Amino acid sequence: MTPDVQADLKDLDTTLSSIEAVADVPALRQEIAELSEQAGRPDLWDDVEAAQKITSRLAYAQGDLRRLEDLRRRLDDLPVLYELAEDEGDSSAVADADADRERLRSEIASLEVRTLLSGEYDAREALVTIRAEAGGVDAADFAEMLLRMYLRWAERHGYGTDVYDTSYAEEAGIKSATFAVHAPYAFGTLSVEAGTHRLVRISPFDNQGRRQTSFAGVEVAPVVESSDHVEIDEKDLRVDVFRASGPGGQGVNTTDSAVRLTHIPTGIVVACQNERSQLQNKAAAMTVLQAKLLDRRRQEERELMDSFKDAGSSWGNQMRNYVLHPYQLVKDLRTDHEAGNPSQVLDGEIDDFIEAGIRWRRQQADES
Known part of the structure; x- marks a missing residue:
């Protein structure tokens, strides 16, 4: 990898790590486990409004976790993709890795915006x-x-x-x-x-x-x-x-x-x-x-x-x-x-x- 690519990947890793810290991934997994337990109760729909809140929050939390895990996996895979492409001298593979890096930068930047929502009511509907x-x-x-x-x-x-x-x-x-x-x-x-x-x-x-x-x-x-x-x-x-x-x-x-x-x-x-x-x-x-x-x-x-x-x-x-x-x-x-x-x-x-x-x-x- 070129020094510019290495520096860019390091910056992306730093940004994603800060997002993961703000999201508190262990706490998010714990919340999903608790919500899943609540959603599995046979009397869940006795209170329709409460049930809708639980299922909605569960789906949203699961989506957040999947998004974070997917970004982390793809970012961790990128150095390997670059190394394989360079070892094989495959310029098209390098171009594909560059495109993946650009997509990651855009998606991480979008997710980073969420960390800026810290107002008293920002988390509301x-x-x-x-x-x-x-x-x-x-x-x-x-x-x-x-x-x-x-x-x-x-x-x-x-x-x-x-x-x-x-x-x-x-x-x-x-x-x-x-x-x-x-x-x-x-x-x-x-x-x-x-x-x-x-x-x-x-x-x-x-x-x-x-x-x-x-x-x-x-x-x-x-x-x-x-x-x-x-x-x-x-x-x-x-x-x-x-x-x-x-x-x-x-x-x-x-x-x-x-x-x-x-x-x-x-x-x-x-x-x-x-x-x-x-x-x-x-x-x-x-x-x-x-x-x-x-x-x-x-x-x-x-x-x-x-x-x-x-x-x-x-x-x-x-x-x-x-x-x-x-x-x-x-x-x-x-x-x-x-x-x-x-x-x-x-x-x-x-x-x-x-x-x-x-x-x-x-x-x-x-x-x-």
């Missing part, structure tokens, strides 16, 4: 709300494009999702939507997506074919757990029931099963219409309301801690441009990360943007 902002029907259409983008991103990773509420716009798109992403660290991962997204394109809704700029807002909150103690006094709630509707105002339910909750002290309004019964919709709406109240408390605590800092350092405002005309470009305004393939980005290929955002946020925190 995520509750995401998307709202159409300025731009009329184009903004509503853009909000629906973002909803699809995030759902496709979750699907690509095998993460479960639940769409709790969708408010459809009259002509096209959505006014707003709220959905949950069921995966550990979903909140820490997606929290860097919060802010205002901007779309520039030739409007398909303009009969003169003019260029239109529209905006959509993304909010990300951690899903509430029982230990959070987000108290909601029933006297502080107004509960309204209504008939669920679909796109274009079309009725999709013949009973008043949809539920809207208004938290009077804060003015927060949430709704759920996607479950079959009013009781289920109210329970889901309460979950959303608790998450929003928790996020409000988290933001107030952060604002208090940051009150002495320059207000211009906030990263929660306009954060990404999606330009479809006159050229093709998606660019993050905080990290300067960009991609020339908007169609792929809007189809859920946003990992590079998320990773750049997490690294940027960590750098901002270290500098402050």
